[in-house]
Amino acid sequence: MSESDTKKPKSKFAPNADQARLRSLGAKVRKRLAGNSAVYKVPSDEVELWAMGDFMTAAECQKMIELIDATAKPSRVSGLDYSDGYRTSYSGDVDPTDPFVKKIGRRVDDLLGVDPKFGESIQGQRYMPGQEFQPHHDWFHPDTSYWETEMGRGGQRSFTTMAFLNEVEAGGTTDFTDIGLSLEPKPGVLLIWNNATPEGLTNSRTMHAGRPVQAGAKYIFTKWYRAKEWF
Numbered sequence: 001m002s003e004s005d006t007k008k009p010k011s012k013f014a015p016n017a018d019q020a021r022l023r024s025l026g027a028k029v030r031k032r033l034a035g036n037s038a039v040y041k042v043p044s045d046e047v048e049l050w051a052m053g054d055f056m057t058a059a060e061c062q063k064m065i066e067l068i069d070a071t072a073k074p075s076r077v078s079g080l081d082y083s084d085g086y087r088t089s090y091s092g093d094v095d096p097t098d099p100f101v102k103k104i105g106r107r108v109d110d111l112l113g114v115d116p117k118f119g120e121s122i123q124g125q126r127y128m129p130g131q132e133f134q135p136h137h138d139w140f141h142p143d144t145s146y147w148e149t150e151m152g153r154g155g156q157r158s159f160t161t162m163a164f165l166n167e168v169e170a171g172g173t174t175d176f177t178d179i180g181l182s183l184e185p186k187p188g189v190l191l192i193w194n195n196a197t198p199e200g201l202t203n204s205r206t207m208h209a210g211r212p213v214q215a216g217a218k219y220i221f222t223k224w225y226r227a228k229e230w231f
């Protein structure tokens with residue numbers, strides 16, 4: 001028995017408990033996106049990442065921005081406080097019962113071809129100058145306080161979808177720090193990435209950050225998908 005075994009109660013979930021699910025979901029989404037000529041595959045051998053322009057119209061971006069302004073509160077990262085400076089943006093779930101929010105959610109579900117039940121609620125996020133989201137993975141790490149809860153309510157995060165809603169005056173890029181990729185916010189663009197490898201293992205190279213906004217504001221929404229039905 002190693003020392004760490006004695007410190008933490010044993011989890012019900014193995015570190016790669018959802019490997020088979022993540023592998024088959026990856027194959028399904030990869031195939032679907034490859035068949036969509038409006039989707040661009042960002043070249044990388046390390047992270048499966050796609051971008052789609054004009055996912056949202058200018059009017060839809062504006063409407064989403066208004067909903068975000070109405071709901072955003074200081075962001076929380078599981079296990080961390082706003083005061084830690086790790087994620088200093090404002091965020092909040094936009095009303096999942098709102099017909100407009102439902103429509104956008106369905107559009108993402110349909111683009112990926114994933115069971116809508118696997119999708120989390122759409123989360124809006126606003127960054128003002130100096131605000132950022134430091135490098136992190138969207139997938140859950142086994143060695144955390146939230147592992148047991150999150151793995152028990154939908155399993156591992158499979159895909160991330162993230163839409164840029166406005167032009168940022170300066171700063172606010174989304175950087176994939178391990179693979180040296182920096183993406184400028186462009187309104188209406190949706191990014192999609194697989195948090196797992198094609199084999200279904202959590203991919204450490206998906207490390208990414210929302211860099212500090214230097215001027216203006218940055219609005220995005222994020223919709224994450226799980227390996228199983230989320231609730």
Ligand SMILES: O=C(O)CCC(=O)C(=O)O
Nearest residue numbers: 133138173174209210222
């Ligand atoms: O703001 C960004 O560019 C990144 C946001 C992000 O990583 C997240 O919401 O998980």
Ligand SMILES: [Fe+2]
Nearest residue numbers: 136137138208
């Ligand atoms: Fe993220």
